[in-house]
Amino acid sequence: GQNIDQPTEMTATEGAIVQINCTYQTSGFNGLFWYQQHAGEAPTFLSYNVLDGLEEKGRFSSFLSRSKGYSYLLLKELQMKDSASYLCAVRDHAGNNRKLIWGLGTSLAVNP
C-alpha cells in the first residue's frame, strides 16, 4: 500500500534547529517533495530529493535515504515566520501512472 508518516506537531524555540521526519511506503518512488503551508494559505515548494543525500538551500536542508524510505527536513536558525505546517509528498508510480502521495503534515510552532 501507500503510506506517509510525519509527526503531527512539533515545538521549537526561535534561533534553534529542528528536524522534521517523514517515512514512506509506496509501490514506486520517483522523488520526494517538502512543502510549507502557513495557516490559511496554499502550500509552497521548499525542496526536492530524488537521490540519496542532503540538499541544502539556505536555512533549509532536506535529506533522503531511499533504502530506508526516510527523509527529513532540517530548519536552522528558526524564525517566528517558520511557524507553519510542513508537508512531505512522495511521487509514486505504478506502471505508467505517476502521482503525488501526501502526508498529513507536521504543524511546527516556533516560540520566542
Add this chain to the structure above:
Amino acid sequence: KAGVTQTPRYLIKTRGQQVTLSCSPISGHRSVSWYQQTPGQGLQFLFEYFSETQRNKGNFPGRFSGRQFSNSRSEMNVSTLELGDSALYLCASSVDGQGVSKFSYEQYFGPGTRLTVT
C-alpha cells in the same frame, strides 16, 4: 508569470445544493490536480486532468466531478452537498505531471476556495 488562480475564494452553500469551482493554471502548464484539505484528513487527492482528460482519480464519491478545457482551465463540481464537504479546495498545476524531470511535475498551488456547507 501569473500564478494559479482560483475562484471564488469563499463560498457558503446549503446541504443538497451543488457548487462549481474554477481553476486557471500557470500559463504553459497542462496538468491540473484538485485536492480537498480538512484539518483531520490533510490533503486528499481528488483528481488530475491533462489535455482535457482525467488522468488520475482519488477515492471520492461520484458527486465530485471535474473537467478541463482546451486552454487548460479546469472546473470541479460537487453535487448534492453534504456537511462533510466543508473544506478548503486546492488546485495545483504542473507542466505535465508525468515527465522524468522534477520541473515537469512540481506542483504550484492556487490560494484555494474555502467552501462552507450549512
